[in-house]
Amino acid sequence: MNTDSSSKAAAPLVERKYLLTFILITSLFALWGFANDITNPMVAAFQTLMELSASKASLVQFAFYGGYATMALPAALFIRKYSYKRSILLGLGLYAVGAFLFIPAAQMQSFAFFCCSLYILTFGLAFLETTANPFILSLGSKENATRRLNLSQAFNPLGSLCGMAVASQIVLPNLISDVRDEKGEVIFSTLSAAEKADIRLHDLAVIRDPYVALGLVVLVVFVVIALKKMPQHGTVQGSVGGAGTLGRLWRNSVYREGVVAQVFYVAAQIMTWTFIIHYADNLGIDKATAQRYNIVAMTLFLCSRFVSTYLIKYVNSRLLLTIYGCCAALCTIGAIVFVGYTGLYSLVGISAFMSLMFPTIYGIALEDVSNEDATLGAAFLVMAIVGGALLPPLQGLIINQGTLFNHPAVNVSYVLPLVCFLIIIAYGYRAYLRTPR
Numbered sequence: 001m002n003t004d005s006s007s008k009a010a011a012p013l014v015e016r017k018y019l020l021t022f023i024l025i026t027s028l029f030a031l032w033g034f035a036n037d038i039t040n041p042m043v044a045a046f047q048t049l050m051e052l053s054a055s056k057a058s059l060v061q062f063a064f065y066g067g068y069a070t071m072a073l074p075a076a077l078f079i080r081k082y083s084y085k086r087s088i089l090l091g092l093g094l095y096a097v098g099a100f101l102f103i104p105a106a107q108m109q110s111f112a113f114f115c116c117s118l119y120i121l122t123f124g125l126a127f128l129e130t131t132a133n134p135f136i137l138s139l140g141s142k143e144n145a146t147r148r149l150n151l152s153q154a155f156n157p158l159g160s161l162c163g164m165a166v167a168s169q170i171v172l173p174n175l176i177s178d179v180r181d182e183k184g185e186v187i188f189s190t191l192s193a194a195e196k197a198d199i200r201l202h203d204l205a206v207i208r209d210p211y212v213a214l215g216l217v218v219l220v221v222f223v224v225i226a227l228k229k230m231p232q233h234g235t236v237q238g239s240v241g242g243a244g245t246l247g248r249l250w251r252n253s254v255y256r257e258g259v260v261a262q263v264f265y266v267a268a269q270i271m272t273w274t275f276i277i278h279y280a281d282n283l284g285i286d287k288a289t290a291q292r293y294n295i296v297a298m299t300l301f302l303c304s305r306f307v308s309t310y311l312i313k314y315v316n317s318r319l320l321l322t323i324y325g326c327c328a329a330l331c332t333i334g335a336i337v338f339v340g341y342t343g344l345y346s347l348v349g350i351s352a353f354m355s356l357m358f359p360t361i362y363g364i365a366l367e368d369v370s371n372e373d374a375t376l377g378a379a380f381l382v383m384a385i386v387g388g389a390l391l392p393p394l395q396g397l398i399i400n401q402g403t404l405f406n407h408p409a410v411n412v413s414y415v416l417p418l419v420c421f422l423i424i425i426a427y428g429y430r431a432y433l434r435t436p437r
Contacts, residue, residue, distance in 0.1 A: 013148055014148065018231065022136070024224070029152050029156040030158050031128070031218065032159065033159030033162075034159040034162050035125060035159075035163065035214065037167070041172060041291055042167075046111060048175075049188075054396035054397075054399045055396035059393065062392070062393055063118045063119045064121075065266070065386055066122075069386035070123065070126070071127065072126045072379045075127040076375045076376045076379030080375050087127050088128060088132070092128070095128070098117050098118065099121055099214050102207075109204055121211075133149065133359075134366070134375060134377075138371070145366075146312065146317050150356070153305065153359040160301075160302075168288055168294070172288040174206045178286060248369075254364060254368065255369055259383075262362065264387055265358060265424055267420050270387075271414070272414075273351075275395060276344075277291065279335070279347055279411075283344065302355070308320065308360075318435055319428070322425055322432060324353040325357070325425035331347070332417050332421060350417070362378075
């Protein structure tokens with residue numbers, strides 16, 4: 001049990017004076033959740049439409065999560081010089097620009113242009129995540145900070161579910177390129193060049209439109225945030241130098257190991273969700289139907305995150321992270337070993353135990369980091385999202401093999417998320433052993 005449970009119970013989770021700010025900033029979590037999870041199914045869509053290998057199609061994820069690695073540190077320096085509010089507005093502006101770039105990308109029918117658009121879009125997401133996470137931590141007592149962040153992060157999968165719903169109900173069912181024969185095989189590759197060109201023109205417009213609509217929503221949020229006065233207490237303004245901060249962060253072993261754990265958590269999350277469609281496709285399930293399994297996974301993720309937020313009130317967050325890591329690893333082993341629907345159900349089940357991980361690793365890592373160092377500390381934790389760019393292409397290369405060790409390669413590929421969960425278990429347990437008794 002938590003030794004500080006009585007102080008958590010006494011302090012309000014969100015003070016009344018910060019409530020409106022908390023709601024507005026929490027809405028941003030849903031906004032980038034939508035972008036994350038309307039993008040995941042696009043890997044499989046581009047693979048068919050552009051006739052790419054699984055590894056090359058996964059460059060969608062490399063572009064998407066590579067933007068975080070590129071822009072998180074500049075975002076932190078921007079916050080230190082200016083403010084949380086200005087950083088949020090710049091993030092929303094970049095988000096909208098990236099979304100609107102889908103218009104020329106679809107017109108040019110260029111996979112590289114789509115990747116570039118996503119790259120710029122995630123510049124905006126990097127600003128938003130670098131800002132929103134520490135901002136939420138600062139809106140109240142430090143004792144409740146990790147629990148408060150879990151509550152805000154619980155609304156991230158709401159946005160994700162909306163993104164998945166748009167993908168499964170609007171995008172994927174309307175992709176002509178996914179038409180299959182009576183054997184369940186995609187027939188796009190057998191068509192003539194002229195037929196492929198017509199289908200490509202249609203399908204790229206289908207992919208484009210939700211991003212354009214998303215850009216318009218982002219602009220509305222931009223106006224609302226611009227008109228709202230934000231508290232300044234969590235912002236460290238002035239010098240942008242970080243030499244002293246870097247030294248303090250490096251000497252903080254819980255923080256340092258937390259960044260590593262976050263890299264592997266994000267990699268595990270992206271691999272688990274991105275390749276559910278490939279896993280289902282190996283069972284003869286079409287993309288639109290396979291996306292429903294992604295929606296079930298995200299629903300489990302959402303419900304479990306609210307449960308986790310409640311449990312953290314009574315159970316040490318570091319111990320809970322370790323337990324959830326063990327359960328996720330067991331489900332991953334099921335996805336590897338079992339061929340068929342049992343493996344698919346195991347794969348979906350992983351999401352219930354991933355729910356706790358991102359905000360809890362984030363909160364634990366920053367628990368003993370001062371306000372002065374929090375923005376740069378947050379930046380490196382956001383840069384850790386680059387894990388979502390690094391490992392999915394490797395998983396795609398494994399899937400390309402078709403069969404490995406007389407076992408479907410897509411099953412074998414989930415060894416990579418398994419390794420990630422083992423690293424998270426080690427981090428949670430080591431952090432728990434350092435908990436003051």
